[in-house]
Amino acid sequence: MSSTSDELLALVPPLFEQGRSDDFRRAGLGLAVQISPRDDCLAIHAAPYSSGSQQTSSANHNVYLARLHAPPSAERRVFVTDTSIIFAAVRKLISDTKSNTHILAEVEAAEAMSKLAHDYINFCHECCLYCSQNITRPEEIQLGVAHYSMLYDNFSLVALLYVPEPARENVPICDDLMHWLNMHHVTPSSKETERLSALECPWEDARFWPTVLRLVMRDFSHIAAVFVRMLARHPSPFVQDLSARLVPIVSSHPRLREFNSEREFVIKLRRWRDNVKTLRFELDRVPEEEREDSTADWWEWFSDIVGVLEGREEVVRRVCEELRTGWKELLAVLCMFVETRMQRTDLPDVVAQLLEEMPPDPNDVENKFQQCLFLGKPQEALEEAAKLDVWLAAHLADIMDFKQLLDPDADESGMSVRDHYVLDYAEYLHSDPTLWRITVDYMCTCGDVGAEMADQVLLRVPLKLSKPANADQASAAIRAGNLAGVLAEINASCHEHKREEVRRTICRVAAQTFTKEKEYGLAVSYYASAENWAGVGRVIDCILDEYILGGPATFAHLVAGIAPSLQTLHPTSGEGSIFIHRLRFAVRFAEFHHHKLQGHYTRAAYDLITIFQEQFAPKSWWAVLLSDAVDLLRTSNVMLFSASDIHLLICRLEDIHIATEQGATDDYLSILAKTVRSTGDMRAQQRLQNVRLILIQYHAKCAIMGVGGKTSVNGTLIY
Template sequence: MQALLPPLFQQGRSDEFARSGKILSLAASPRDDAVAVFASSNGNVQLPQENESSSSQRNIYFARPHDAPTSERRIFVTDTSIIFAAMQKLRSDARARNVDMSEDDTCVRAMNKLTLDYINFCKECCVYCSRDMPRSEPLQFSAEHYRRLYTCFSLFSMLYVPEPGYDSVPVGDELMEWLNVHYVEPTTEEGDHLSSLERPWEDETFWPYLTRAVVRGLSRASSFFLDTLSGHPSPFLQELSKHLMPLVTNHPRLHQFTAERDFAIAARRWHDKVKGLRLELDRVPEDVREDSFENWWGRIDDIVGILEGREEVVKRVCIDLGGDWKEGGASVSEPFLHAVRGTTVLTLLWPSDLVSDLLDEMPPDPTNLEDVVHSAMFLGKPTNVLAEAQRLDIWLAAHLADMMEALDLIDKEPDDSELTLREHYILSYCEYMRSDPGLWRITVDYLCTCGEIGQQMADEVLMRVPLRLQPPKDAADADEESARIRSGTLAGVLKEVNASCYEHKREAVRRMVCRIAAQTFMKENEYGLAVSYCVSAEDWTGLGHVVDRMLDVYITHGPQQYARSAAKIAPSLQTLRAESKANGIFVYRLMFAEAAFDLVSMLREEIAPKSWWAVLLSDAVELLQNSENMFFTSVDATLLLHRLEEIHIRSSQGSADEYLAILARTTKTGGEAHALQRLQVVRLALARYYAKCAVIGVGGRTVVGAVH
């Protein structure tokens, strides 16, 4: 039973905890599958509450349903995700061609290859975990666990994913080969021991070894030890073993023939020879059927019965040898078992319901999940296979379900939860992967294959990925990545999230992530990047906030720092610098004349807010007082004077906050009086400029110079 450590309250004191006004609460982590458990107030103020909580009631307990993948498991999860991605590409191509994957030879051939890829990864991981070698961290799962995945996926491939053209042929040979590869019996050590004896039949393990070798179809081992019986004192046994040897060695196998008809003819002839041997065996007198060590006749009778395919003999022999239902089923069904891939479901054709009968007499071990999964596969019950596979490893259930749906082995229609059976298992696997936030890319890839519900879950994962945009404090290795981001290059986690959104067509999420990035850059005064990401997110409100922040820079830190910030917005302005003589609200661009033209345009067309008019006029003083050039026409000067008069009139009528607030913030005291004093300087400069225009008699600048 699970418990909180240290305990929140002592056993038997739950009533006391409840009377204290506390309840047990939990909060789910937004990043992974962890939950925080803690004591909180129940909100009932009428209940008496203790003034001081115990230290245990102030604890926060963290728990999670899964251990995060580490060590070899993390590599296994990431590597097999590549195969899963290839399977989804195959699905997409099949939809584009409007074909049923289970009926299309190209798709079936590709799925057969992909199942072999899964099998090879399971095998490689099993081999890696079984090596005796120093490791940087302990293994999360044992080699035995990956061996179980290996056996389950290889059996699934053999029975459910035959190559095109082999979907209605006997698979008995393949089944026996699968059994011999994964469950080695008899052992090599037993064979070495018997082969070293001069009269091996005198050893108590001889006949069990020979019988099992015949059961398993190990023709070389069977033939070798049958040949040793040529030295047995019984001439009857010598003759029988001589006739048995070619039957064991030349047992017809389907893979040896190019046509199934030729195989059937050879198998029939072979069975006729077995019948002949049975007649010869029955003619042996009863009084010579034993030697001083064993009833050899009974042993040969069992071997002939196995070759005849007699179910009762195979079952009894397997039980006597300590075998299980798999060994018995493979032995009896070898000539008969077919894998048939239908239009809706795969069925297994066994003689006389062989598997059901076998499992009644030799049931699988309910405590051995591997054995239970195998039995469900043999019975042709895909839904049971998935349920038991989930108990063994959710990875196995998810990837089997992905294959089964494509093969029409399970229902493709959603249930009441609007999820298909495949999606249920894929989403469960995604919950497992969420235990490691670093696997967010793979988790999103899997989620986006599960319809609208999966895509919505993927959106939540993407929006909670830490973008790591802040420059690292003590991580020298990350300096280059940080520099690339701040130079305007899409890099790091932000680039990966953007790529994932693009790949899975999650445009709304991409914009949200860009908004988050823009807010982060704005907090760091990286206004150029903030503007760029606001535009990418089409966040015009956010862009307005960035502009407001930049104008605050002008007010707080002056025109020089503002000009540097403004220059970062457009890459074309990054090489320009703010000039000391005309560095106000406008950025100096090649000529003072252009600055004057921009200022007049902003006032004439009312591009600038009225709250900034006073600031613009104040910064125009240096242009008005330039002794070498006249940058404004008399018409321009008149416009400036009109705007100045509007500011004075509106301010005197009670709208000073609207017209003078920002200019006042740039003065030392921040008061309205000082702002009006600044405007008096503007009035004087305008009066002198206007008088200068009249004296010269040319009206000041009348044409804008061609400087672009």
């Protein structure tokens, strides 16, 4: 089940019967809530409320699952995903305006923000159109056309009042306000106008004159002219004459956007009103007895129309009250016909007066939101916007913060007003764990608090590092050494938002997974990427344990994938260098056994001598190396080692002998003892005695044959 904060949830089936709450408390039980680390899901169940209470198995009680938000699905998922791209562009614009290296002019920044605000508006409109289509859909629409129409309406109003194009910011608002009203609050309806226009004598219908008056008030000039022309068929010659005079006046009503300057508009408006005065003069000359027809007092309606065109405030207020238009339409009509030069800065005082005269419904959240916008109260507007849609509140807060309309100071929690609303929206997105990338993008714009929340989201994203048998293409690519799938997305997100510690932690988790699956090459790469050299050391221990447990063949196969990783490791600390040195030993030791198993004895001999000469091998592995050299020393068809090589091996053997005589047996023989499956060191010492004998014999053979110098890679001797 899901809920908003304003809803009360009931547990079904109930935990206890009605009236049995005291029994529930006496049993030492209360309600416990567990929050999912991956989303906003809650698990509610009965649990002991104190340590002294009788413990009750959770199996005896129901577990109720609830959500703080319904996860976005269907069209809503597309909506939040696509608008996040606009959000990213807004954040980049804000970053650029604050950057010393990319300073935008104030006008350019305002123009860019206006365009981005209209991108939001256009996408809301597209969602309206999509939801209104009568088509078969793969899944049911989550919110519907009414909701997206609300977003379209209100975001358009915000753009009109707070984010206008710079060129229109200081011009009268009349045209823009009426355009917004006509776009989002259409009246009269097209259905009504079509019905009236189909009548033979439309003026006989009770809705005709109110419709014509409303069309004139809304500045629907062309449609209003069509209806006025219908009066040419009216039986009264006075109506016919007046309607003929009214048509050109209605059709030629000046609009500010049609002029290059406000001065030109004012001059044209003054001349136009002279024509309206002439019409008023003709209207007043109509005899009293001719001012009515069989159905209505046409003269009164005609007078109201002319009164609106004249810009008489008392007429506008009266007809708006009679038509029950509401305060927003009254405001738009006043701007269009009465106070034609009203600026945006004048709106708060005018609207405050209108709201006193025409109190709106206090329970209408959308109306309250729009009131706050007109009154210049952006923070109160955000409170109401959050009740309409958390998406609306978050994106408006982002824009209003850019316009410096919100309190920039952080509260006790370290967050600003803007951050509160954006994080609320990010938590809503978190209800769908698959939207983690977008969730992180929003959170990381909210200071340290948001960044810490984003870290927790990133750390809980499933890496999906399944084995190749059950893997998808991305997992297979990862095992091929490429950064792909979820791991690549997390890495990119951490890089973008500078979450280096989180990236290292995730690399460490991935390395642990690869270590368990014996993908040691990948494990080394990810531990090194996390700069976790102790982790690299643990992988090396696992690698060397593979030799002890599985033998040379298994060991050589598992280490084969590490050599490429070794070339890319560049530790920046002394600790890292130590582990890389150990890793080089494991790789060279594996190469030694690989060549030996393949019958490449010459290369195997070269590997063995190089390991000792370059001091790759830890002392604990000297005995193992010497023991594994026996097969090469017994090869009779070719001399693989020179006298100097044998001398080096004998010296290492003597070092082991001296150390064990001094009590360091565990340091030198413990690993060899494990390889010969011995619980003590007796068999290991016997093995070394055998190695000593073979080395002495080989050395004598070198002396007899006169073999000396240094063994080369290809098996020849260098003197």
